[in-house]
Amino acid sequence: MTRLSWLCRLILVITVSSAATCASAFADPIAVVVPKQSDINALSRKQVIDIFMGRFDFLENGQKIKPVDYDNGYPFREQFYRSLVNKSERQIAAYWSRLLFSGRAKPPTQVASVEVSIDELSNDTSMITYVPVNLVSEEMKIVLVLE
Numbered sequence: 667m668t669r670l671s672w673l674c675r676l677i678l679v680i681t682v683s684s685a686a687t688c689a690s691a692f693a694d695p696i697a698v699v700v701p702k703q704s705d706i707n708a709l710s711r712k713q714v715i716d717i718f719m720g721r722f723d724f725l726e727n728g729q730k731i732k733p734v735d736y737d738n739g740y741p742f743r744e745q746f747y748r749s750l751v752n753k754s755e756r757q758i759a760a761y762w763s764r765l766l767f768s769g770r771a772k773p774p775t776q777v778a779s780v781e782v783s784i785d786e787l788s789n790d791t792s793m794i795t796y797v798p799v800n801l802v803s804e805e806m807k808i809v810l811v812l813e
Contacts (some may be wrong), residue, residue, distance in 0.1 A: 667766050694798045696746055698810040701791045705729060709809040715751055717794060719761070720771030733774035734795040742780065746796050749812040 698714050700706045706729070709717075716722050718733050725731055736743040744755045753761070765771040777783050783795045788805055802808060 678774055679731050683785050694800055696742075696749055696812040697795050697799045697802050697808045698794065698796045698808075698812065699787065699802060699806040700794050701787055702807050703783065703791050704807060706731075706809055707807070708795075711730060711750070711810065711812075718750065718774060720773060730792045731794055732790065732792050734783050734793055735774035735776050736780075736783065737776050737778050740779070742796075746812070 690703055698709065702783070705727075706725070713725070714745045718735065723730060723732075736746075738755060738759065745755050747755060747758050751758075762771075775786070777786060780797050780801060784797065784801070784803070784806075787793045787795050794809070796812075797806075799811065800809075
């Protein structure tokens with residue numbers, strides 16, 4: 667085995683190992699949350715799909731709802747969409763590209779991290795986001811849990 671071949675294999679092993687570690691860091695259940703002050707107490711899976719896939723901006727009761735999502739490439743985002751609609755991040759990006767091109771919907775606001783998402787949530791009672799269950803705080807209300 668040549669030195670270059672050995673080095674390439676080592677880099678491949680490290681890359682795969684790092685990706686697996688990063689993905690497993692967010693392997694906890696996902697809590698879809700709203701601010702504690704929100705009138706929303708529970709949502710069905712279908713309602714959460716409709717909200718995060720841009721199908722509506724208002725709930726059946728007329729309440730405005732603003733989803734907060736994560737930037738493309740954020741590992742927890744991939745887990746959320748796999749759990750919610752069984753689609754990869756690439757498939758979600760293609761979905762939004764089609765909707766944006768047709769002008770039919772606006773994607774959720776994107777933030778860089780869970781911390782920023784939690785901060786956004788505390789500023790507006792119409793916001794909805796998702797976080798690992800172990801990061802849910804007293805200022806949040808869980809409306810759906812995804813395994």
